[in-house]
Amino acid sequence: MDRRTDLKSTLRIEDVPTVRTIVAQKLREAIMSGTLKPGQRLVERELCEMTGVSRPSIREALRLLEADGMVNTVPHRGPAVSTISLEEARQLYAARAVLEGFAGRECARLRDPAVARRMGGALTRLKAAFAFAKPDMMAALEAKTDFYAALIGGCQNVFVERMLRPLHDRITLLRITSMSQPKRMNKSLREVTAIWRAIRSGNEDLAERRCVDHVEAAAVAALDMIERSAAKGKG
Amino acid sequence: MDRRTDLKSTLRIEDVPTVRTIVAQKLREAIMSGTLKPGQRLVERELCEMTGVSRPSIREALRLLEADGMVNTVPHRGPAVSTISLEEARQLYAARAVLEGFAGRECARLRDPAVARRMGGALTRLKAAFAFAKPDMMAALEAKTDFYAALIGGCQNVFVERMLRPLHDRITLLRITSMSQPKRMNKSLREVTAIWRAIRSGNEDLAERRCVDHVEAAAVAALDMIERSAAKGKG
DNA sequence: GCTTGACAGATTGACAGACAATCTCAAAAG
DNA sequence: CTTTTGAGATTGTCTGTCAATCTGTCAAGC
CATH class of the missing domain: 1.20.120.530 (GntR ligand-binding domain-like)
Known part of the structure; x- marks a missing residue:
């Protein structure tokens, strides 16, 4: 049996991790650890392959990072790791x-x-x-x-x-x-x-x-x- | 000829509005004007009908509002307009x-x-x-x-x-x-x-x-x- | 009567695939 | 050398689909 199901029903875990939040956190860590360098473009399909999740999920995660200022998305050119002057x-x-x-x-x-x-x-x-x-x-x-x-x-x-x-x-x-x-x-x-x-x-x-x-x-x-x-x- | 193309190539318009940003702004205004009340649940399909855009776009817009603290999303129950104590x-x-x-x-x-x-x-x-x-x-x-x-x-x-x-x-x-x-x-x-x-x-x-x-x-x-x-x- | 449990409907989470619009970059033309 | 053109790549967006989960109803049992 899945243990998580059990926990959720009994302890009412508040923060059920969704794929998008997991991906967002993984990207955050990758950026902060330097794996993804400032200015580097984040190609959606590459992120899909890296993380093994679909494009919609990747995109939702990117919106979260965008709002945090962690990545900068320019329309039709895509997201990139934020640089700072x-x-x-x-x-x-x-x-x-x-x-x-x-x-x-x-x-x-x-x-x-x-x-x-x-x-x-x-x-x-x-x-x-x-x-x-x-x-x-x-x-x-x-x-x-x-x-x-x-x-x-x-x-x-x-x-x-x-x-x-x-x-x-x-x-x-x-x-x-x-x-x-x-x-x-x-x-x-x-x-x-x-x-x-x-x-x-x-x-x-x-x-x-x-x-x-x-x-x-x-x-x-x-x-x-x-x-x-x-x-x-x-x- | 499309005038916008002209402008973009010459003036390099920064802020090309995308559907998700338009939707996000519309939702923000709806929330601030009281059309959408605090605590009210935001059903994705209803928002689709209201705005005339697809679910993925709605969802991306909701992630932006979520990061701003404007809406509160709890997993598997969906987003709702933020309340405040x-x-x-x-x-x-x-x-x-x-x-x-x-x-x-x-x-x-x-x-x-x-x-x-x-x-x-x-x-x-x-x-x-x-x-x-x-x-x-x-x-x-x-x-x-x-x-x-x-x-x-x-x-x-x-x-x-x-x-x-x-x-x-x-x-x-x-x-x-x-x-x-x-x-x-x-x-x-x-x-x-x-x-x-x-x-x-x-x-x-x-x-x-x-x-x-x-x-x-x-x-x-x-x-x-x-x-x-x-x-x-x-x- | 009230609580408990199960079931059905509704809704979200996530995926795959598709297509048009746009950007990028290199090659060709002047 | 500069400009133009065009092909390829990438994003923006949509449609459709399916499983997982929540919610409310309704009947069974105490």
Whole structure:
């Protein structure tokens, strides 16, 4: 017997995955991991072969990504992985700073112990990833993702949550373009710890400030790298 | 000869409307105007008959609205016009306040005369709509929409722009649930004028403050009305 | 009378196939 | 070398089909 049927009837699973959502998520991951590169055209039939699903399903999944800004569809030319200019990258970080600043403020105001605990756990794991001579970048990325999840979820605002997710996705995509920066990790760790402390202390203004500072520092590093790689490409 | 072909080859028209985008826009308008009510289920075949397009196109349009949060699709039960709880409405206004505060700040910082001019024009028309004994609500709504468009576009941030549009759409949808409040119009006019003045003067902090104040005042009015209508429904 | 269960109708999820409109790119013509 | 033309590729859209799932009704049982 199919176990899923059983679960659905008893536990009332909310999020029954449909083919289109699975495909959409797979495409998202492929884009963020760099398998599908920015600017690359997404030919529908190729995606059908890759995923083994029909064109209608592929197209519906593409509409979801389109609305997220992950792919750009121009009529009669088809969808392509979104590219981002230096100026747009600036705007992206500015938008993220605003929203994450708000999230930090709200976390501090609400003072949910569970949120602070989750952040603390993520920080511990993040530090642990750097305890060895050879940092475990995979574990570090996971820990950081979890920290952000706590921050974003902790603000108790579904709209801010929904808006920040695509922004983070596109920043991940942005990092693919340039390279990952292991050097900034230490500084980043200090910034994130400061966020946690501010939130735990319930200082709203400080929490917002720390979040904005962190995003702006990340922006400087990322934009600098993009600028450099662009100049390198030219020269 | 087809004139459109000519235009496209020469002017490179960006936004060639496709059936799915037309349908999506039509549905958006139908939802915002109250033709399709919150909670109402959207049966695909009915939408086909209404719009005269096929099911796949309808479905693609629905994915776009789904990503905007305009409709809510639960697997195997189909899409329905999004409903919003009182708590969610609070969160919606909070998110709008953050983003519009940023937009105001940026408009003040950038000091684009064209933006100030456009806002001024919208304000003039907004005032004119109230110059008669019987206010022209239609004209007022249009003027206000134009004012917001100037504010949102003036911040020069495509991400903030893209995020604010769905929020405004859902607030419009929210107003349908409760009734429109002509009484608040005068107060609202004063608030909006204050935003304009702050932006024109280039005072970033003040512009942000005025935008946040305005949204929060609108939130109080809207939430109060929702609460009252909800209580009325119960009693 | 109320709950439970089963059945039929309705609806969505997903697929295959088809065709016109449009884009792209390379070869041919000037 | 530039422009034009044309073939191939790709998207936009439609029709039709079938299985899986939901919903509401109606009868059976407590």
